[in-house]
Amino acid sequence: MGSHTENIGSDKNGSVGVGRRDLIKRSAALGLISVPTMSFPSACASSGGGDEDKAKAGKKTAKNPLAVNETAQMEFVLFDGGFGKEYAEDAVKIYEKSFPDAKVKFSATQKIQSTLQPRFNQGTPPDLIDNSGAEQMDMGVLVGKKQLADLTPLLDAASYDDPNKKVRDTLRPGIVEMGQFDGDPVWIMYYAYTVYGVWYSQKALDSLDATYPETWDQMLAVCEKAKKKGIAGWTYAGKYPYYLPFSLYPMIGKVGGREVLDAIDNLEPNAWKHPAVKACFDAYYELFAKGYILKGTPGLDHIQSQTAWAKGKALFIPNGSWVENESANVIPADFDLAVSAPTGIDSSDKMPFGTIWASGGEPFVVPAKAKNTAGGMEQLRIMLSEASSKNFTSKVKSLTAYNGGTDGITLTPGLKSGVAALDKAGENVVNPRLQDWYVQLQKEKIGVSGLGEMMAGRLTPAEAIKKIQGYADEAAKDTSIKHYKHQ
Amino acid sequence: MQHGKYRFIVGFLALPLGLYALFVVWPFIQSIYYSFTDWTGLSPEFKMVGLDNYRRMLDDEIFWKSLQHSLMFAVVLPLVTISLALFFAFMINVGGRRRKGGPVISGVRGSSFYKIVYFFPQVLSIAIVALLFAFAYNPDSGAINSFFRGIGLDGLQPLWLGDPDLALWCVMAVLVWSTVGFFVVLFSAGMASIPADLYEAALLDGAGRAATFFRITLPLLWDTVQSGWVYMGILALGAESFAVVQIMTTGPGGPDYSTTVMVLYVYQKAFRDGQAAYATTIGVALLIVTLAFAAVVMRLGRRERLEY
Numbered sequence: 001m002g003s004h005t006e007n008i009g010s011d012k013n014g015s016v017g018v019g020r021r022d023l024i025k026r027s028a029a030l031g032l033i034s035v036p037t038m039s040f041p042s043a044c045a046s047s048g049g050g051d052e053d054k055a056k057a058g059k060k061t062a063k064n065p066l067a068v069n070e071t072a073q074m075e076f077v078l079f080d081g082g083f084g085k086e087y088a089e090d091a092v093k094i095y096e097k098s099f100p101d102a103k104v105k106f107s108a109t110q111k112i113q114s115t116l117q118p119r120f121n122q123g124t125p126p127d128l129i130d131n132s133g134a135e136q137m138d139m140g141v142l143v144g145k146k147q148l149a150d151l152t153p154l155l156d157a158a159s160y161d162d163p164n165k166k167v168r169d170t171l172r173p174g175i176v177e178m179g180q181f182d183g184d185p186v187w188i189m190y191y192a193y194t195v196y197g198v199w200y201s202q203k204a205l206d207s208l209d210a211t212y213p214e215t216w217d218q219m220l221a222v223c224e225k226a227k228k229k230g231i232a233g234w235t236y237a238g239k240y241p242y243y244l245p246f247s248l249y250p251m252i253g254k255v256g257g258r259e260v261l262d263a264i265d266n267l268e269p270n271a272w273k274h275p276a277v278k279a280c281f282d283a284y285y286e287l288f289a290k291g292y293i294l295k296g297t298p299g300l301d302h303i304q305s306q307t308a309w310a311k312g313k314a315l316f317i318p319n320g321s322w323v324e325n326e327s328a329n330v331i332p333a334d335f336d337l338a339v340s341a342p343t344g345i346d347s348s349d350k351m352p353f354g355t356i357w358a359s360g361g362e363p364f365v366v367p368a369k370a371k372n373t374a375g376g377m378e379q380l381r382i383m384l385s386e387a388s389s390k391n392f393t394s395k396v397k398s399l400t401a402y403n404g405g406t407d408g409i410t411l412t413p414g415l416k417s418g419v420a421a422l423d424k425a426g427e428n429v430v431n432p433r434l435q436d437w438y439v440q441l442q443k444e445k446i447g448v449s450g451l452g453e454m455m456a457g458r459l460t461p462a463e464a465i466k467k468i469q470g471y472a473d474e475a476a477k478d479t480s481i482k483h484y485k486h487q
Numbered sequence: 488m489q490h491g492k493y494r495f496i497v498g499f500l501a502l503p504l505g506l507y508a509l510f511v512v513w514p515f516i517q518s519i520y521y522s523f524t525d526w527t528g529l530s531p532e533f534k535m536v537g538l539d540n541y542r543r544m545l546d547d548e549i550f551w552k553s554l555q556h557s558l559m560f561a562v563v564l565p566l567v568t569i570s571l572a573l574f575f576a577f578m579i580n581v582g583g584r585r586r587k588g589g590p591v592i593s594g595v596r597g598s599s600f601y602k603i604v605y606f607f608p609q610v611l612s613i614a615i616v617a618l619l620f621a622f623a624y625n626p627d628s629g630a631i632n633s634f635f636r637g638i639g640l641d642g643l644q645p646l647w648l649g650d651p652d653l654a655l656w657c658v659m660a661v662l663v664w665s666t667v668g669f670f671v672v673l674f675s676a677g678m679a680s681i682p683a684d685l686y687e688a689a690l691l692d693g694a695g696r697a698a699t700f701f702r703i704t705l706p707l708l709w710d711t712v713q714s715g716w717v718y719m720g721i722l723a724l725g726a727e728s729f730a731v732v733q734i735m736t737t738g739p740g741g742p743d744y745s746t747t748v749m750v751l752y753v754y755q756k757a758f759r760d761g762q763a764a765y766a767t768t769i770g771v772a773l774l775i776v777t778l779a780f781a782a783v784v785m786r787l788g789r790r791e792r793l794e795y
Contacts (some may be wrong), residue, residue: 029754099723113758121531137529141761199621238649239737298742299649308627440760448741456742480543480762 055372063098065157066374066381073103074375075126077116079133080108082325083192083362083396090131090391091383095375098382102375113137119304120147125367128376130191132362137435139188139363143181144482149366150185154377160385167384174431175401178360181437181484189380190360192392193399195321195339195418196246197356202336204231204315212340214353216283217332219343223292226315233292235314237302241455242447244284245432247318250357251342252280253430257350263432264487267476270467281454281461288457305328310335322361324414325397337414339421355428356421361399437484438475445471488733515774520765528763533646540768549744549752550769554776556655557749560662560723561780565716568663572670575605580678581686604677605668613665613727617734620661624648624735648736651745656724658731658746666722670715678704678709711790720780724773725750749773 055072058064074095078088083107092106104287105126109115113135119125120137125147126349131137155168155176168176170191179186198212205212208226214217223233237243249412253261256276263271271277287293294314297305309317310330317323324337331337341356351389363382382388389405392398399405399419406419422429434442446468454464475481522540526533544550579598595601608616623630624647633645648654681704689699705712722728730751733739740747740755751767756767 117529120529123531135758138527138759138761141527141529145527145532147530239741240739279784294627296632296644296646296649297625298625298737299646299743301621304627313627440755444738444740444744444755449743450736452737452741453743456646458651458743480765481760 075105078108081128127370148187192361194361232314233293235294238298239301242451247342249432254355338417354424356425522768564723565719576674616788
């Protein structure tokens with residue numbers, strides 16, 4: 001914007017030809033106007049090339065069940081985020097070993113959307129993408145516009161470790177469903193496995209002579225005990241209140257049963273007016289009303305709230321299993337990090353204590369227009385082997401979609417407690433889908449304007465429910481977004 | 488000579504105008520075109536939908552909120568920033584006490600130091616400034632609330648960015664802080680070129696500081712102030728306001744849509760919700776607002792030019 005200064009200054013020199021001065025003034029005005037408005041997307045979209053120059057299928061063998069072309073190039077773009085890129089590079093090496101004549105183009109970036117959006121628009125996307133991070137491309141739109149390949153061939157192929165077992169049968173619960181949007185095709189393979197719940201320091205609980213509360217009355221008692229010692233009961237990412245559902249949604253599921261969560265996901269009329277929702281909202285609101293929430297929480301972002309919690313200013317925080325890695329530098333060595341399934345109301349709840357939210361993270365997709373879709377899937381098949389899964393878990397402290405892969409490696413406290421929580425949950429794993437189906441509704445409307453306002457004490461539970469139901473009805477009616485239903 | 492004047496001018500301007508047309512005008516036309524489609528931004532396929540996006544925009548509550556906030560930015564920010572900058576620049580250059588043997592006009596004591604201090608924020612990238620202030624506004628351990636606690640105001644612990652009534656003002660304060668220095672330097676340069684004998688004459692006539700400012704400095708600086716006004720308004724409607732809102736606020740855009748601005752909404756629709764066509768529609772609305780703002784400022788500010 002430097003040039004404007006000169007233009008502003010130039011009016012000072014007295015007598016210049018009128019024509020020139022006018023020109024300067026006009027171009028200055030135009031220039032001033034043009035700068036900010038340029039920021040909206042002006043990429044050229046109308047260059048879609050639909051050429052079908054796909055790689056020919058290779059020979060299908062026991063070692064190559066996806067019939068990958070042995071010489072075709074495979075391109076893999078990874079999101080370079082909290083999990084780093086080493087795990088993927090290791091997997092790429094195995095691919096290169098299996099197909100020595102194939103060229104593999106691997107790149108890692110944080111700018112998934114800026115790098116890949118133009119390539120989708122040109123019809124030349126890479127063969128495998130880890131579509132994750134702040135620049136994640138909207139999955140619903142990608143699916144709706146038929147930009148993704150169906151991964152069913154991968155799921156039905158023999159697994160890497162055991163030719164008699166399909167890949168589908170080696171995965172953790174919920175992974176396959178999560179990749180479906182409407183009907184049978186599976187569009188997304190979530191590679192990481194995230195456990196959501198209430199995170200706390202076992203040491204802090206021990207020092208209060210308390211165990212993790214199973215009913216809400218016990219929860220309030222623990223918070224009261226903590227309050228007397230000057231510790232807040234709860235904190236949360238106040239600036240991003242859509243972290244609250246990590247413990248609130250499974251609690252609703254536990255109190256009212258899976259169908260309540262399904263109805264909410266399906267945007268059914270009055271889904272939020274279910275008594276279970278009211279009971280849970282009331283319970284959370286009580287935390288605020290009784291002063292059990294860390295002061296100032298509504299103004300904290302996720303890092304700040306996690307830091308306050310790690311310093312022992314608050315007992316509990318709703319979060320996902322990434323918190324162990326993300327806050328590793330502030331969590332003390334003797335913190336004894338643990339996660340628990342959310343506390344319910346009482347023994348009349350529909351599902352047992354232990355009901356937990358766990359679901360896939362790091363969504364990998366194979367674009368429909370990729371040249372070597374079989375190669376992309378083969379790379380995923382390699383990553384879903386036990387060895388690669390173990391490599392991932394030991395390197396980045398997170399579970400993978402591969403069911404198992406934790407034997408023989410030392411687990412960090414948080415990871416260990418996550419595995420234990422999953423064992424305890426057994427079949428009682430819930431998987432609310434609002435956050436991947438309706439991002440705006442979940443984050444900005446339900447999260448910030450509903451739950452955030454309620455937990456800051458600016459809405460009563462009844463008002464919050466009314467407001468959220470209004471948002472959900474709006475989303476159900478909105479024809480500009482694609483709608484999904486639980487199968 | 489007069490005969491070939493325009494051809495001569497055109498010869499020089501062809502290349503820059505060509506670039507301008509390619510990189511500024513053409514994207515504008517494209518964006519306007521896309522606002523009549525249902526393009527998602529994630530696939531090359533789209534079809535024309537006529538005025539649907541515009542109809543939807545007029546019914547969109549969040550759009551109206553963001554428009555309201557953007558207009559507020561465009562009015563309040565220039566007003567506050569430019570008034571402050573004029574005051575500082577005046578004090579630095581003219582407002583000082585007359586010292587024996589010194590020049591007729593001079594700034595307050597230590598003015599050259601202030602000049603540097605004021606300009607300092609300008610050196611920092613807006614993203615860094617926003618992050619720093621996000622820390623300062625932290626209600627739990629941020630600088631501001633810690634300061635309040637330090638001086639015994641334990642009861643006064645606002646949530647700042649977490650409070651819908653305060654959040655927008657918090658964001659505006661950051662923009663004022665980070666831009667005022669630029670205008671101080673700009674106006675200082677302008678004031679330096681005002682001939683000293685005008686001030687001398689005014690002083691001989693017994694004019695005080697206020698009279699000197701309103702009768703001499705401001706009228707002679709008017710062109711600079713006007714350009715500064717347009718520049719600041721555009722900054723408030725465009726990239727800078729996006730950066731601070733995106734980095735600092737709840738959500739971002741919250742709490743409860745109390746800080747959402749048009750550029751943020753364009754970004755969210757295009758890059759979060761995969762509704763690029765609707766985003767360009769809001770972009771067109773932003774274009775109209777920006778053009779209208781510039782036109783209004785230019786018209787209101789029209790005055791006879793003073794030659795000196």
